[in-house]
Amino acid sequence: MDQVIIAPDEEWITYIAKMWLLGSQISEEITGHKVDGSMQDLDRLQAIVASGQVKTENTQELQSLGIVFGKVFVNETQDYDWWVVEDDYGKDACIRYKETSLLIFPQTILSKRIEDGETVDVFELFYGLRAELERIKNERYAHA
Template structure:
């Protein structure tokens, strides 16, 4: 993995995020840019997709797109940056807490659980992740 001070979002991963956002924003009846601009708007579209069963365990790309929406909400809430991580598990977009070594992989957080047949409560998942990232960042134990 690259040193954290040199992490950037590569063009290929930027394109992936942009395509996912187009699909996500397509769920809004009117003014998708405005609707997606708030943390609540981002979480609402994820919540609706999960509650209505519009995505299933075989819809990996769509599930990862929901993870991107949750990641966008976390990025907005905690001032995180999207970066590309290339490690032993492959290459994918991740969230990075600037100035630290903290990275988070929201793309797979929803997908893995749905694919394993688990129920996902997006509000609980979001809040738990947000609290844990804050605790790690301010624990004094992170680079």
């Protein structure tokens, strides 16, 4: 099956919202602050990751933190929005640049690194991702 990118339907919007709310609940428990989609959420995410209180085997909680990361990315980066990708592996929420094939998968952006035992610098990841996407965007989609 070829990769198909579709706009999120009500079920996916609800899923993303529930995952974001779980991330907000985790943030409130660990940092004392709910998330709000602002750049301050990166501070909260860094504090959560550094605390080690979300265990590597708790994939859903780790992925909810990725959704929080994704919401900040969408809010702070022009021309990116939530979409859903379907391929041979199933469906997954992603963030897409305009209507191009330039995609990121925020759900696993933190969880994979944490599960692999990497030290995660949320700010470095955020700004590095933005810079790399900007480079790719300028190379491939300058006229998109």
